[in-house]
Amino acid sequence: MGVPGRDKIVDWFPALEISDKKYEKLVKRWNKSVIVRMLGRPISYRLLCDRIAYMWNPKGKYSIVDLDDDCFLVKFTEEGDYLRALLDGPWVIQGSYSLVQPWTPNYLRGANDLTAVAAWVRFPGMPLHLYHKSVLRRLAALLGHLLKIDYNTCSKKRGKFARIAVELDLTKPLVPFVYVKGKRQKVEYEGLPRICYVCGLYGHVQEECLNKENSRSHSMNEKEKGDEQH
Incomplete structure (x- = not known):
């Protein structure tokens, strides 16, 4: 008889299996959540709580969780509060901009890349x-x-x-x-503003694109092939 939560072995290690239905329920509980990251100096948990209450003035209940990577998770109960936090910025706290992004199941604590x-x-x-x-x-x-x-x-x-x-x-x-x-x-x-229309990725502009030369070479090769056909 299998042990609950240890019903599979992967690479010699016990693995926890979660059904898709159960996983969807777990994710749904956090759907109206955002990740707050300060661009500049970090701030304290208490200060952020005070500023959110003042800046966003949420109508419904909300909770704030401090993460271990100088980020915070804010979970809302009301859709309007969630959308206001995401869309009505930019938000400035003590002279520094705060980046607000939607929480996703793929969010990794400690990762600084914006996904x-x-x-x-x-x-x-x-x-x-x-x-x-x-x-x-x-x-x-x-x-x-x-x-x-x-x-x-x-x-x-x-x-x-x-x-x-x-x-x-x-x-x-x-x-x-x-x-x-x-x-x-x-x-x-x-x-x-920092969108590259060479590779289509966010975070740099066309002049900084590492794929620019590859794209240019590809375009020249395609042009040469077209010339040969004609």
């Missing part, structure tokens, strides 16, 4: 008749996970661009364009 972020995304010049929730939800799914649709987009009060808030996976390239009904539609990311 997920909530950002407003614009679709400039998109035809007004496409300003519909069903279309915007499908566009969001092409980029990440939809968090919110801008009210002015829903009500069609502004026609310069459609605007949605999306949780982006920064381990994957960000796309500068999508195609809507066969036509190319530009995508703009608010608050993410």
